[in-house]
Amino acid sequence: MTNAAPKLDAAAWTMLLVLSVLWGGSFIYVAIAIVEIPPMTLVAARVTIACAVLLVWLRAKGIALPRDKTLWRDFAVMALLNNLIPFGLIFWAQTEIDAGLAAIVNATTPLWTLVLAHFMTADEKLTGARAAGVAVGVAGVVVLVGPSALAGLGGALVPQLAVVAATVSYALALVQGRRLRAVDPAVFATCQFACATPAALALAAFVDRPWNLPPPSPLVVGVVLAFALLSTAVGYLLYFGLIRRSGAGNASLVTMLVPPSAMALGAVFLGERPDPAALAGFALIAAGLVVVDGRLLRR
16 A cells, blocks of 8 residues: 555646636636626526536436435535635635736645645645645746736735635645545536535525526626536536546646636637746746656656
8 A cells, every 4th residue: 555646647637738728717707707797696607507517417328326425415515615615705706806816816726735635635745846846836827927916915805815715625625525536527526516506596595686686698698608517517527537536736736727728718719919928927837837747857
């Protein structure tokens, strides 16, 4: 029996990159949708649509939902840590701070994950090299998004702390998710959203009273559907598969790849031109990931 940390193989790197693209548009989706849809209603729409799609997927594949009550308790904990708390906090924070600053703070998730996994697991111990690699990667995210995104740092303290709390919640969910690695990722994602949906709907009804809101525009409806289908349903299938394959710490690295993916998507689909300094940010992120992976350095 070995306590060696899980590694990132070629398939895991591919999953990380694809997931970063799927999640790369998340902050943009939220920035667009939050103008017309309040935070908790957006959370409810996201998890409800994703849950419905995944239930249809499981039915089509002939996969039954588990009946183990202990397992469902674990899914409920994941729904709280991985959906309700972080989604609500980040969506609310983006009503007060820019998407770029939210993305930078969110990119610190691997740091929290490495620390928590060190104390809560037997095989994902914190090393100086891994911590240094994540720190370099986060610095790359700051450079990539641009120093101007940090201009509001400290100004809107409560929303920023809300994003920090969301990243800690995500990190706890990653460590918790290790316990469920034997569960099929499609079942894992579906059951998590099945637990999150009724709570999200109840909170949205209590907090936002969405029936009193004007109907969203066609653009926002399309954004919410893309958010739920691509970033959520498909994204979490990959995410739980990645946790199962490569562990919590490695799966958390996707948050460092989301900002460059978002910038690349903006360049391709919106014609945006990144600042030349963004190249330095890309280089730092790549260097950080190389240090975390470790294989190239050992050669």
